[in-house]
Amino acid sequence: MEFSSFFQRLNREGIKLVLKGDLLSVKSNTNIDPTVLLEIKNNKELIIQYLKKYQDENTTEELLKKITPYNRDSFTKIPLSYSQERLWFLDQLGGSAEYNMPIVLRLDGTLNISILEESLQTIVSRHEVLRTNLLSEDGIGYQEVIEAENWFLEQEVVSDEELLGSHLNTYLNKPFDLSKDYKLRACLYTLGNEKHVLACIFHHIASDGWSEGILVHEFMELYSALQSGREAVLPELSLQYADYAIWQRKYLEGAVLENQLSYWESKLRDVSTLSLPMDHARPSVQSNAGATISFELDKKISTSLNSICQEEGVTLFMLLLSAFKILLSRYSGQDDICVGTPIANRTQSELEGMIGFFVNTLALRSDLGGDLSFKDLLTMVKQTTLEGYDNQLAPFEKVVDRIAITRDMSMTPLFQVMFDFKNNIKNSNEKEEILEGIVISDYEFDMVTAQFDLILSASEGNQNISLEINYCTALFDKATIDRMLLHYQELLVSIADNITQPIS
Known part of the structure; x- marks a missing residue:
């Protein structure tokens, strides 16, 4: 069990674990998924050990000092995080196409392509890291945030689905230019008969496995909201990635x-x-x-x-x-x-x-x-x-x-x-999602x-x-x-x- 992501998942689902002595209780205002209860039950002793350790050592506050928004007037150049810096060096040495992170979805049904494009562009606008160029001065990398207005959805018509594999292979492995490319790109392949395949690619320097789930969730919510003319329900982003990079450079020392x-x-x-x-x-x-x-x-x-x-x-x-x-x-x-x-x-x-x-x-x-x-x-x-x-x-x-x-x-x-x-x-049987008349499945x-x-x-x-x-x-x-x-x-x-x- 990876504890930080486990507790964060419980938090998202409104589930609280309370430890009193050796008794672990579960609290929630809604019905709890039985699989989550089983997971807590199966890992009960480990969870208690973990919670006790941080209670006994009183280290939580020290280890988890809050990240706060930085004063944007106080930085002329935003530093890279340590992880970004490593990938940036690798890219400088010989490219980094192996760090392309693809998400490919099949979309079957009546698709509104302009709303699809607007949904993805909104995600690029919301998350600054996707519209950040990585530049250097005197061999030191730094970040420069740009606007999302020039981001666009690429489109291609593929008349024979048998040929889609080779098209995808070329697109998914196309290198990013980290100094000028948006760190999310997307191409919609139209196959005919209301069948489409959407290929989205992050560069790892701006993303990770957790981020892939955020992209899919936000895309589905934004598309649904725009299609039905309602306000999208998405969490407010009080921080941006640059805040994390600055915090990491400042705090993770000594x-x-x-x-x-x-x-x-x-x-x-x-x-x-x-x-x-x-x-x-x-x-x-x-x-x-x-x-x-x-x-x-x-x-x-x-x-x-x-x-x-x-x-x-x-x-x-x-x-x-x-x-x-x-x-x-x-x-x-x-x-x-x-x-x-x-x-x-x-x-x-x-x-x-x-x-x-x-x-x-x-x-x-x-x-x-x-x-x-x-x-x-x-x-x-x-x-x-x-x-x-x-x-x-x-x-x-x-x-x-x-x-x-x-x-x-x-x-x-x-x-x-x-x-x-x-x-x-x-559930492993749930291979498809329905969104405003579109059936979405993994490709x-x-x-x-x-x-x-x-x-x-x-x-x-x-x-x-x-x-x-x-x-x-x-x-x-x-x-x-x-x-x-x-x-x-x-x-x-x-x-x-x-x-x-x-x-x-």
Whole structure:
């Protein structure tokens, strides 16, 4: 469980958790979704531990000092956030098309294209980060906010849907010019017979996974409001991303930053490079060519794994990560396994409705040596994960600067493999949305880029667990990744059968 995003989700749904002694109570003015109640119940002990820690240490106020709007007359140049600065440097070195973040939707029905365009342009206007140019002076990057009036919806007619894939592939992988392009672009493909496909692309320097949900929500609300002639109901944005960037530069320094960096230095000193067996020699400069395959665990395994989580007082994230580390250890023959994982990092309620690059990265390291059982490893990973959450304010870029003495252009620093976990709150049967006579559904497309050697993504719906591996095609063949995913499934079946067996 990633606590900050969990509590923010509860807050959005009007749910309050109250801890008195060892008693956790749930309060809400409306009916609570049964799946949310189940999630709270399954993670009750972890939630109590987390709340007690911050009550006992009285650190909440210190760690979550408020971000406030900056005085716009006091800055001639708005700094980049630490995360933006890292991506900006990467872009300067050789482009950053692998950091394009696409959202592709199928729209079936009578579509009002002018209202569609106005809805998206309003989103660009609301969120300054989408209309911010990244410039530099004396090698130092800064932000310059522009107006939204020149943003427009691109349009293309595709007479044969069989050809849409190649059109999409070209559009989704077109590089951004960070110095002059809006950080959201969109193209509407008209297929005929009231069928359309809308491709929206963020650059990661102005967005993250959480932001994708905001875009879709705001688009649907704005389109509906404009179509029906009513006022759109959207949260007021009291902050903009620049406020966060300035706060981060100003506040994350001194003792607050040093204490967290010292933790990461002690955890990650002399971390090993993961050496998985590869089908092709690693290029001297990291390749961003990639592909993705997916798989779904059957309901029986998913149910068994969730039962283990409940019995052991861990989250499904912790269990799946532990199993992934065993898989990586077996493939590499190494005991020192470090895996990166994203954390929402929206530590203040005002940030919840904002599009922007807030996500931080945690490097979670484990020693799989000795005669550990899976139960032992699970306890170890739980402890490491909770410690990581406590030290999430340290920007990953600062952690790298502290620990990585030398940089290797052929791979990412500190870890080469990521693990990501998402709770899909929406019922897995709900594949479509209806909006003012339009049926909206996800449009499946192929990802052809990769930021790391491997990224294993897991998501849990109401029914089962879905797995997806994005991999670098310059290193691995599809057959190798298919086999790896099969071995991971076999490992999970074995864990579901007996968690006390040695991981060896």
